[in-house]
Amino acid sequence: MRLSDLKEFESDTRPDWCPGCGDFGVLAALKDALVKSGKKPHEVAVVSGIGCSSNLPGYIRTYGFHGLHGRPVPVAVGIKNANPSLTVIATAGDGDEYGIGFNHVVHAARRNDDIKLIVMNNEIYGLTTGQLSPTSKLGQKTKTSPDGSIIYPLQPLPTILGAGGTFIARTFSGDPKHMSWVIQEAIKHRGFALIDAISPCVTWYNIYDEVKKLFYRIEDRGYKITDQQAAFNAMNDPQGIPTGIFYRTEEKQSFQEKLAEINGGKAPAESVQTLDRNVALQLIQEFA
Amino acid sequence: MLQGMPSQGYYTRKGGEGVLSGSTLMTGNLAAAWGARLAGVDYVPAYPITPQTEIIETIAKWVRLGQMKGKLVQMDSEHSMLTAAGSASLSGARVFTATSSQGLLYGLEMLYNISGWRAPILLVNVSRGLAAPITLEPDHNDVLAARDSGFLQFHAETCQEVLDLILLGYRVAEDRSVLLPAIVNLDGFYLSFTREKVELPKMDTVSTFLPEYDPPAPLRATKPVSHGATVLSGNLYSYFRYRMHAASLEASEVFRKASAEYGGLFGREYEATEGYMLQDAEYVIVMSNSFTTIGKQVVAKLRERGVAAGLLKLRMLRPFPFDDVAKSLAGRRAVAVFDQNLSPGFGGILYPEILASLYHKKNRPQFVLPVVGGLGGKQLTVQELERVFESLRNGPPTFPDRPDPMYLMREDEFDRAKRNIAIASGGG
Numbered sequence: 001m002r003l004s005d006l007k008e009f010e011s012d013t014r015p016d017w018c019p020g021c022g023d024f025g026v027l028a029a030l031k032d033a034l035v036k037s038g039k040k041p042h043e044v045a046v047v048s049g050i051g052c053s054s055n056l057p058g059y060i061r062t063y064g065f066h067g068l069h070g071r072p073v074p075v076a077v078g079i080k081n082a083n084p085s086l087t088v089i090a091t092a093g094d095g096d097e098y099g100i101g102f103n104h105v106v107h108a109a110r111r112n113d114d115i116k117l118i119v120m121n122n123e124i125y126g127l128t129t130g131q132l133s134p135t136s137k138l139g140q141k142t143k144t145s146p147d148g149s150i151i152y153p154l155q156p157l158p159t160i161l162g163a164g165g166t167f168i169a170r171t172f173s174g175d176p177k178h179m180s181w182v183i184q185e186a187i188k189h190r191g192f193a194l195i196d197a198i199s200p201c202v203t204w205y206n207i208y209d210e211v212k213k214l215f216y217r218i219e220d221r222g223y224k225i226t227d228q229q230a231a232f233n234a235m236n237d238p239q240g241i242p243t244g245i246f247y248r249t250e251e252k253q254s255f256q257e258k259l260a261e262i263n264g265g266k267a268p269a270e271s272v273q274t275l276d277r278n279v280a281l282q283l284i285q286e287f288a
Numbered sequence: 289m290l291q292g293m294p295s296q297g298y299y300t301r302k303g304g305e306g307v308l309s310g311s312t313l314m315t316g317n318l319a320a321a322w323g324a325r326l327a328g329v330d331y332v333p334a335y336p337i338t339p340q341t342e343i344i345e346t347i348a349k350w351v352r353l354g355q356m357k358g359k360l361v362q363m364d365s366e367h368s369m370l371t372a373a374g375s376a377s378l379s380g381a382r383v384f385t386a387t388s389s390q391g392l393l394y395g396l397e398m399l400y401n402i403s404g405w406r407a408p409i410l411l412v413n414v415s416r417g418l419a420a421p422i423t424l425e426p427d428h429n430d431v432l433a434a435r436d437s438g439f440l441q442f443h444a445e446t447c448q449e450v451l452d453l454i455l456l457g458y459r460v461a462e463d464r465s466v467l468l469p470a471i472v473n474l475d476g477f478y479l480s481f482t483r484e485k486v487e488l489p490k491m492d493t494v495s496t497f498l499p500e501y502d503p504p505a506p507l508r509a510t511k512p513v514s515h516g517a518t519v520l521s522g523n524l525y526s527y528f529r530y531r532m533h534a535a536s537l538e539a540s541e542v543f544r545k546a547s548a549e550y551g552g553l554f555g556r557e558y559e560a561t562e563g564y565m566l567q568d569a570e571y572v573i574v575m576s577n578s579f580t581t582i583g584k585q586v587v588a589k590l591r592e593r594g595v596a597a598g599l600l601k602l603r604m605l606r607p608f609p610f611d612d613v614a615k616s617l618a619g620r621r622a623v624a625v626f627d628q629n630l631s632p633g634f635g636g637i638l639y640p641e642i643l644a645s646l647y648h649k650k651n652r653p654q655f656v657l658p659v660v661g662g663l664g665g666k667q668l669t670v671q672e673l674e675r676v677f678e679s680l681r682n683g684p685p686t687f688p689d690r691p692d693p694m695y696l697m698r699e700d701e702f703d704r705a706k707r708n709i710a711i712a713s714g715g716g
């Protein structure tokens with residue numbers, strides 16, 4: 001990899017995340033993964049919702065879309081359906097994707113939409129300054145649960161596995177190489193990928209030390225991706241925080257592949273995407 | 289210690305000490321939380337959103353400290369928050385909730401349900417401009433999107449009004465002849481985060497003014513009821529919709545009476561509209577919410593210069609105070625309607641409502657100028673309002689044609705915005 005490749009994804013805007021925020025690690029890993037996947041900025045769309053994490057599309061030089069709280073997945077799906085040749089990546093928070101917009105995630109998994117969802121999970125609402133999130137722990141004290149949360153946290157990975165997810169992974173912003181690798185694999189994957197990216201909020205709920213102590217790579221423990229049952233077991237570790245690709249199947253067609261079969265392969269916004277040689281030459285002449 | 293919280297003792301709803309009252313500095317958000325606390329609400333389904341979040345966080349804290357009896361529950365979205373608010377109210381609880389902007393719009397589907405259920409919840413909206421583009425500062429497109437939902441609407445200019453209108457709002461909403469939910473609106477930032485002196489009423493007195501909620505059809509084993517009926521008939525549907533409309537119109541009188549009682553108890557009486565230097569005014573501007581304060585300042589200044597300026601503030605927007613507006617504006621030379629909202633392709637939303645109030649008046653003003661400004665919290669300046677009054681005094685340039693609307697943005701501001709956008713998109 002050349003540094004100049006990485007530079008191509010550099011945006012003019014500097015992140016305004018708090019110093020030490022896990023989201024810096026996710027941004028770096030995403031850029032690294034895009035370069036290593038041989039992607040160019042114009043081949044990628046990064047979309048988001050609302051949250052600290054959702055500011056990410058502004059900090060990377062690709063097509064970008066800052067949507068509404070909870071809605072990154074339908075935004076990504078719309079772009080992908082209209083432009084199937086784009087690599088579409090949704091980056092958002094746990095509040096966004098596991099809370100107010102979780103229904104979309106379930107249906108994207110079920111349809112096997114060819115989009116990659118990176119959920120920057122910090123177990124808190126960061127942008128609104130520290131309220132209960134769907135992944136907040138039992139007993140976690142937040143501004144809206146001052147007595148400690150009395151709700152069991154959502155288990156997004158087994159839930160999406162159960163919903164028919166075809167690529168399900170977890171990684172940690174404190175393990176950048178691993179995160180980049182997981183994202184690269186997700187980009188290669190044929191269909192919907194859910195990446196639960198643990199990305200601590202150092203300001204409102206700092207879990208860095210805890211995660212550092214408890215996380216491990218399942219690959220290091222000889223885990224082999226086989227069936228859903230094995231994946232369920234590997235995800236479920238009350239003592240530690242397993243990271244890695246728990247489940248992956250390339251056997252299911254993506255929704256967009258099926259869609260292409262139905263309408264003869266012509267994508268709705270195809271003209272924007274593909275330039276035939278003659279048209280390109282014409283354009284060059286026109287602007288020369 | 290919470291910002292602006294009195295330092296000794298606290299209120300409890302039942303058998304409370306009631307030791308505290310008097311004035312204290314607090315933000316609009318804190319005043320809203322106090323409104324809920326003094327109303328002795330039972331249930332607060334919540335979901336955070338800037339600039340509203342401080343309200344629910346304050347309530348969460350009070351509940352934890354035992355200073356408030358109700359239950360606060362954070363939900364997974366505004367949609368479920370409002371749904372739970374409505375159903376809890378139907379089952380007999382006094383319900384409070386709050387949101388802003390996108391949150392209100394996400395829950396909008398439920399607003400029509402809640403009013404149709406005739407569930408008298410109170411919803412505080414802290415105004416914030418709607419996406420896209422994304423912003424945090426206020427205008428009234430959010431709350432006016434709920435204009436036709438059946439919710440009563442009260443708009444506050446000051447932190448004091450926020451508190452008082454919540455208590456009055458419950459009283460009117462729960463009245464058996466009304467039974468409709470209510471929104472109390474305050475501006476994000478300009479009011480939500482601005483501290484003003486607020487007079488806290490005594491808990492005991494509030495309890496006499498606003499006794500515990502007496503629901504018309506609570507869940508009782510002896511008397512099961514079912515809500516949310518399907519009618520599938522234009523006739524029945526129309527019947528229910530007209531009943532709602534009649535109930536909302538009825539709320540005008542209920543509000544007037546309740547307000548008189550409130551005035552007697554607490555020394556502050558509110559009307560659906562408020563006039564400022566109106567009496568002999570020839571040129572009047574109609575405003576609502578926090579920018580009204582700037583409007584009053586300009587009117588006072590013009591008066592010093594001998595201009596017969598005046599201001600009419602809209603406090604209650606639903607039911608719409610046709611008669612008050614007509615009475616206040618008929619006979620004036622010229623009127624400006626300041627709309628802090630924009631209906632693209634039409635203009636300001638309140639302008640036609642003012643015109644409708646005046647149309648059948650013999651002595652209606654010849655010139656009603658539509659003014660749009662303050663979008664996304666854009667500062668409203670004294671100079672701009674002076675220009676508005678100048679236009680009123682000069683009369684309509686093309687009379688009797690329809691007056692050109694004034695959109696408040698100076699040319700240099702427009703150019704600056706264009707320059708910023710050019711830079712951001714990589715241009716010069």
Ligand SMILES: Cc1ncc(C[n+]2csc(CCOP(=O)(O)OP(=O)(O)O)c2C)c(N)n1
Binds near residue numbers: 097127337
């Ligand atoms: C409909 C709607 N409701 C509420 C909000 C307010 N809001 C903005 S971000 C956010 C949650 C942020 O948490 P998360 O998604 O976990 O992202 P983080 O900031 O932690 O990265 C909320 C509730 C909103 N923007 N829109």
Ligand code: SF4
Binds near residue numbers: 020021052201203
């Ligand atoms: S508040 Fe938390 S999530 Fe947001 S930028 Fe700061 S550290 Fe990151």
Ligand SMILES: [Mg+2]
Binds near residue numbers: 122125
């Ligand atoms: Mg979060």
